[in-house]
Amino acid sequence: MRRLAFLSASVAIVGLMGGVWYATMGAKGGDQFAQCRSTAIAGGSGQIGGPLTLVNKDGETVTDADFITEPTLLYFGYTFCPDVCPLDTVRNADAVDVLADRGYSVTPVFVTIDPNRDTPQAVGDFAANIHEKMIGLTGxxxxxxxxxxxYRTYYKRQPGEDDYYLVDHSTFTYLVLPDHGFVEYFRREVSPDEMATKVACFVDAS
Structure with missing residues (x-):
């Protein structure tokens, strides 16, 4: 009985040491954000994101280094969008406010996929009406x-007369960290509180 108890204790200690090693050493060679992720990208998160060159509300050419200066929620849409884009961008803005209440500074960014109608002023006004921190970009x-x-997004203009046309597009919001690039995406059904909690996890782990 004593031998069995000794063996059981030994196994428990080895298991505990293994867990500690994985937490302290194994994680270093793996994904530092593993505990935060709720989505999976084929080939890894490195398949999404990278350098961007766009135009801001003042008509100036800018790069991602100019507007991704802190944790950023990046969304692709268009200002003439009748329903989806306003709802999604307001949700993102609400998440930014929740995060601010929790002590985190995050920037919401809106990139148009309809440059034909979305001038620098149009995206600038749209962004300003959604949130004071939101950056509107065109090009x-x-x-x-x-x-x-x-960012592996999809968009396609639909037939329409004159300027009255719709654009089909994907609706993901992307979390981008300045020192890490793209780390996570959010679907439309995610609430502001859920998004804020997830973003905070990534920021704390960075």
Whole structure:
């Protein structure tokens, strides 16, 4: 009985040491954000994100280094969007406010996928009406296409007369950290509180 108890205790100690090693050493060679992730990307998160060159509300050409200066919630949409984009961007703005209440500073960014209608002033006004911190960005058709491809988004203009047309597009919001790039995406059904909690996890782990 004593031998059995000794063996059981030994196994428990070895298991505990193994857990401590994994937590302190094993995690170093793995994903530092593993405890925060709720989504999976085929090939890893490195498949999404990268350098961006766009145009801000003042008509100035800017890069991601200019506007991703702190944790950022990045969304691709368009100002003429009748329902989805306003709801999604307001949700993102609400999450930013929840995070601010918890002591985290996060920037919401809106990138148009409709540069034909969304001038610098249009995206600037749209962003300002949603949240005082929101940055609105546009660009040439080539710049928007490149940005969309960088974040693996989808958009397609639908037939319509004159300027009255809709644009089909994906609706993910991307969390980007200055020193790490893209780390997570959020679906439309995620609430502001849920998004804030998840963002805080990534920020704390960075």
């Amino acid at each position: 040439s058709e080539e710049q928007i296409k490149a940005a969309s491809q960088t």
